[in-house]
Amino acid sequence: MSRGQESKGQENGPPIAARRPSPRLLHGVTVQDDYAWLKDEKWQEVLRDPSLLAPDIRTYLEAENRFTETHLAPTEALQKTLVAEMRGRIKEDDSGVPTPDGPFAYLWKFREGGQHEQIGRTPRDGGEMQTVLDGDALARESDYFKFGGTRHSPDHRLVAWSADVRGSEYFTLRVRRWETGEDLPDILEQTGGGVVWGRDSTFFYYVQVDDNHRPLKVFRHRLGTPQAVDVLVYEEKDVGWFTHIEKSSSGRFCVIAGGDHDTTEQHLLDLAQPDAVPRLVAPREKGIRYSVEDRGEELFILTNEGGAIDFRIALAPLATPDRPHWRELVPHRPGVYILGIELFAGHLARLERSNALPSIVIRDLATGTEHVIAFDEAAYSLDMAGGFEFETTTLRFVYSSMTTPAEVYDYDMAGRTRTLRKRQQIPSGHDPANYVTTRILAPSHDGAEVPVSILHRRDFKKDGSAPLLLYGYGSYGMAMPASFSANRLSLVDRGFVYAIAHIRGGSDKGWSWYLDGKREKKTNTFDDFAAAGRALITSGYTSAGRIVGHGGSAGGMLMGAVANRAGDLFAGIVAEVPFVDVLNTMLDDKLPLTPPEWPEWGNPIIDEAAFRYILSYSPYDNVAARDYPAILAMGGLTDPRVTYWEPAKWIARLRATMTGGGPVLLRTNMGAGHGGSSGRFNRLDEVAIAYAFALRTVGLA
Structure with missing residues (x-):
């Protein structure tokens, strides 16, 4: 059956897809795929424009x-x-807990009947919210709309924001003025959605996604210039690695984080230097994972290096951050998995999980003393929420259980007291x-x-x-x-x-x-x-x-x-x-996630054992x-x-x-x-x- 012929259906019965035999001989095994034709040959174009889907495939779907x-x-x-x-269980005019940063506190809210968030801020000590982005209004321009991310500039004058209007996770970046609500001419296409601003608020970094939907390049964009002249500051050559960026704890660096499911590597960009070049923390080593936060001239490194299967925390001088200079801060304890850390000027908070139950451990960096935040229910969820400020003793976390709606707390790490900031309301x-x-x-x-x-x-x-x-x-x-x-x-x-x-x-x-x-x-x-x-x-x-x-x-x-x-x-x-x-996807190295996921599933193209094992369960x-x-x-x-x-x-x-x-x-x-x-x-x-x-x-x- 050739392209263009329709699949047949039965009277009042289910559609019957046409069989178009497509055998492949791999590692001495013939794999038959009668329905390979359902994959559009121009799938990359379909992601950007669904109207381009082949007629016979559309008819069948x-x-x-x-x-x-x-x-x-x-x-x-x-x-x-x-x-x-x-x-009826959704609070329609819901809003987030304001997150302070300098003179303002930033938040989201929904209007009654609204589908999408409004993004805005209030004065730090409270007051009326100034809305800078109205998701409902923006969504009227397309059939699909999803915010990718928003990040205000250090001088609080601008907000970089992104949106996906196809569902294909290609995000378009724009920059808006807080005071006027107008977008600048800057429009950046095909991005990962997030940005990290430079200290002087005149430039930011972003990740561009390639035609196969892989985030491999980090660019620096200077406000007022076209995307075509953006400076490539980092390019990952291994298509099996994905790259993302984030601001470090202190706000001093843009962290370029790359890796696959087994191995990671990170670079630092000084946000005070408009022409900074990436500085490697520690070179990639197969099977070694690490992430880094900074505090002054010291780095805090969460890693599985040294056989720490459930991870440990090490310190390293900023001047010499490579592995030989890592020294123990929190040792590895088998069965106690350290999921992540939040670093502040005077405290380190780490989220741990043991036997499927989470807890938060607070460490006073001056004294080394630790205490634990935990709950008594048989099963519950606990997450650190993060924030914008480094010089603070306040940690925000979110607690819920299968019976208890979400509760947002601000926790004073020095005074060991918690303040309930929000409890999820169930109107019905x-x-x-x-x-x-x-x-x-x-x-x-x-x-x-x-x-x-x-x-x-x-x-x-x-x-x-x-x-x-x-x-x-x-x-x-x-x-x-x-x-x-x-x-x-x-x-x-x-x-x-x-x-x-x-x-x-x-x-x-x-x-x-x-x-x-x-x-x-x-x-x-x-x-x-x-x-x-x-x-x-x-x-x-x-x-x-x-x-x-x-x-x-x-x-x-x-x-x-x-x-x-x-x-x-x-x-x-x-x-x-x-x-x-699974097998056909892992055999197609052009698909977005295939090379990065070979460490997860195995590479059936070159590894016969992986091929046969995937074939046994796919x-x-x-x-x-x-x-x-x-x-x-x-x-x-x-x-x-x-x-x-x-x-x-x-x-x-x-x-x-x-x-x-x-x-x-x-x-x-x-x-x-x-x-x-x-x-x-x-x-x-x-x-x-x-x-x-x-x-x-x-x-x-």
Whole structure:
């Protein structure tokens, strides 16, 4: 079948994608891909302009959307009810806690009914907010709108801001005057979205994203000049490395941070010098990760160097920052993973996690004494919020649990007192006493104990009859916090148990927990998730065939893998922007994330062992003639991370191969990318679809 012919559909049935055999011989193995044609040959152009999608591919995706809409039509009233419930839990005129910097305090807020933030500031000691950026007004100019970042200049006269109007994560940068609200002529295209200002407020640094969506170059832009004359100050030659920039703790440097999933390297640019050149901290060394903050003539380095698998903190002189001059400040403690640090003039705050529970440790840099901020719930989330000021004793942090809405605190590190600055309001009402959060440990296939965080109503009966949504991710060392979500109450209040499986591949139990779920140990991730499901059944929370699995992106790969390996546990599976075509993606070195992710998955192009291992679990390649649970796959046409054709190919192969079960549904957002629809209320429509599907699969729709 040639380009331009339509895929056939059945009368009142699902679309049937055309099979166009595309065999490849690799490492002595022939891999057959009948649906490779769903990848548009001009996918880079489609990211920038979705109207350029090939007609036959568009026809097929739209047919799938119509079929999904028809199949879920009986839940339309339920979806509307869910949206109304979830919207009723959102404080529509919400605002952030102002963050002080010099004479002002900067914040965001939403207007009643508004989809997008307003960005502004007040006088430091309070007063009326001056709005400089109105997201709702800006969003009227395009079908999709998302702020990339905003950063005010050191002299407080200007704000650099960026936006994505396609969902493809190409951000356009502009500069606006605070006093007049007018943009300068400066327009910078195809950027990563963020900036670091120079001290004199006449220039800033930014990262440009190339045609394959890779952030490899750092430029210096001087106000009033065209982008064409911007100065390239750093270029990463290894396309497997990504580059980003940030301002250092003291505000003295722009930190150029580069790396992949195994190795990092950082350079410093002096922000007081308009013509500064990058200064290397320590040369890259395979397997060594580090990040740096500065305090006067001293650097604070968070690193795994020296066998510190869960990281340690070292000091180094600014004059001689390379590894031979690193000296111990906070030693490595196995099982206590240091996630990150915030450095102030007189204090060091570090966020740690042990056995899936976080804490913040405050160190007085003058005396070396330490104390801990922690909470008593069985499962909770804790994060440091950062700020603009270095000469302060105030640390801002955010706490929540699966029952407790988010609370923002300002903590006096010297006086050891905390001030509640904001508690998330649930306008429709929420009583934490009506809910219970707890944890169990699920034994996996090799004896590893997988923490599972659980939320249910207090009147829940543990008799195995309840439906349960089991959420998981398990990649890149990302931990899944046991934090509050107002949306999930719509499931829990209808009798669902909500559970999060803290599986290997994440760092919930330390960096070794991550290493035990990557590359040649990747299948531990899938086995852990299935083990969590079985433990929940054994503990009486649910029963086989009453579980709905849910995951997105790499968590969508998890969903595809467990559908193949343990599908009997599940009534349904929701896979959002699912990374299910792992082998073909890792074989395509032109895709944005492929070279940077070879350290995560292995390089199947040159490594036969990696090829065969990925082939053994890649969800798309392991679809088999068996029954499958009901599956809803949701993708985004302009997604540069998990391209639209991955879920499309997966659903096509499932439908052509499975012997029973289902249905299997595909919904592609034709005007958005990895994060789905833009706008805080529009996004609820997609959540409602996923939840209505989950409720229907267990007979509660």
